[in-house]
Amino acid sequence: MGLKENIKQLAKEYANDYVAVRRYLHSRPELSFKEYKTGAFVKTQLLAIGIDAIETVAGTGLLASIEGKKNGKTILLRADMDALPIHEKNKVSYASQNEGVMHACGHDVHMTSLLLTARILFELRTEFSGTIKLLFQPGEELMPGGATLVMKEPAYKALGEVAHVGQHVMPSLPVGTVGFRGGQFMASMDEIYLTVKGKGGHAAVPEECIDPILIASHIIVAAQQLVSRMASPKTASVLSFGKIIGDGANNVIPDEVTIEGTFRTFDENWRTEAIEKLTKLVTAIADGMGGECIVAIPKGYPHLRNDMALTETMKNSAKGYLGASQVVDLAPWMAAEDFAFYTQKSQGCFYLLGVGNENKGITSGLHTPTFDIDEAALEIGGGLMAWLAVEALL
Template identity: 70%
Template sequence: MDVREKIESLAQKFAPEFVAVRRHLHQNPELSFQEYDTCAYIKKRLQAIGITDIASVAETGLLATIEGRQKGDTVLLRADMDALPILEKNKVSYASKNDGVMHACGHDAHSASLLLCAKILWEIKEDLNGSIKLLFQPGEEVVPGGASLVMREKAYQDLGCLPHIGQHVQPNLPVGKVGFCSGKFMASMDELFLTIKGKGGHGAMPESLIDPVLIASHIIVAAQQLVSRMASPRTPSVLSFGKVIANGAVNIVPDEVHIEGTFRTFDKAWRKDALQRLEKLVTSIAEGMGGSCELKINHGYPHLVNDTVLTQDMKSAAIEYLGSKNAVDLEPWMAAEDFAYYSQKNPSCFYLLGVGNEQKGIRSGLHTQTFDIDENALEIGGGLMAWLAVKNLGHS
């Protein structure tokens, strides 16, 4: 039996154990940078496998090591651990026990998959030439991102430059398939917080007011010029406002309006220019209408770049493991991921793991109250990640 066959056999053998792990994590979600119980649970699972070289990183994260039989290269495999502030609506036995907190982005599946991968690699460590670093990272969902904190840790910095591999569940891909994109794959993301100030009062006397609601409406519409008329058509950009609070009433105009949104792109220079233009635009509109606007920007993740050579190699390896029909090419995605920090400094491959299943009714999108996965994806995800690690290191 060759190494690939060993991995496939072990993935199938151990998968039920890690379906249970995923369900435990799903039932006990914790928000970003609060993953204390999750961290302790994952550490116990690693120790049960036999892995004892485990360092704490970013307070609630872990960096574990599996050494192969012979010295050689090193590859890092990453999973994230945090959940979202969402109230779960799934009627399943493993639904969240923590009201208002849910693994709606699949980080429970990422961690369970990497644990399965760890058990497989531990079983075949005599076949490995080199070291595997297993990174269980906190705080992916919240700026500044757990990745940026991990990268400040001495345990991480001592690794130097090395290949980084990560995967993310994708319900739009059917279970059994994985997707790859070379080059620029995911967008940068900056959070926008606008406070528009005017002079509120009775809705029947507009002449005595400076209406911040009206100002806000002009700002929301005009700000789209950033994308439609200021950005090059060759530079993908998305400006979205998802929260508007005008806390008045049917006949009361408030003094202030608050707007929150995000700006995303793939170009570092345009990102900087666009945010400067946005600040000038919203300020001038508000002042021109007699009010004022303060724009606060939380600078978020950079854009994620998949190393072309590594990604093509990993796609070829995925074809070897899953077959040519099950490793597909993807278009760039405007979502953001803090794995991007690693990709700016290291050769990286971040790919998508199909978890959707129309026949089972598993089709809800990421960050929704009914998100779930086809758990058959765990066997595929854990086994494939082990195989990708092996292909990076070589084997005896």
């Protein structure tokens, strides 16, 4: 029996064990940089497999190693660990036990798949050469991103230039399929915080006030020029505002309004230019209307750029493992991922794992309170990543 067949057999044999692991993790989610119990559980799982070369990174993260039969290349496999501040609405036995916290982005699946991958690879370690690093990374969902902290760790720096591989669940892809895209894949992400200051008062005497709600309205509408008139039509950009707070009343004009949003693109030069233009635009509008706009745009995640050669190799490896019909080409995705930091420095391949199943009603999107997966994806996710890793070490 060949190595690929061994991997498939072990993935199938151990899959049910990891359904239980996934459900345990799903029911006990922890927020970004607070993954203390999650990290402890993952470490226990690694030790039970027989993997004891484990280092703590970025506070709650883990970096473990599997050594092959002899020296060779090194590859890093990454899973994120944190959950989101979302109240779960799924009526399942493994629903979140932590009020207001939920694995709504599939990080429980990512950890579980990597643990299954680890078990397979450790059992087959005499059948390949090289080193496989297993990174369980905290804080993907919260700036500055756990990746930035991991990259400062001595244990990570000691790796040098190694290929990085990660997968992300995707409910719009049916279970059994995976998707790849070389080059620019996911967008940069910068968070926008605007505070519009005016002069509050009674709504019946607007001439005595400087209305920050009106100013904020003009700012939101005018800011869309950033994409519609200032960006090249060839450059993908998204500017969205998702939160506005003006704490007045039906007859009270407030003193200030806060606005929160996000800006995303694939062009790092345009990213810098756009933020400068936005800052000038919103401050000028507020000033022209007698108010003030305080702008805070902390630098977020860069765009995620998959290495073309590595991604093509892994796509072909996936076809060999799953069948060509189960591997799809992906369009650019305007979501953001802190895995992007790794791809700015090293070869990277970040791909999507199908977890949806319309027949079972598993269709809810990421970051929703009813997100769930077809757990048949765990066998595929764990086995495929093991195969991609050993193929890359050849």
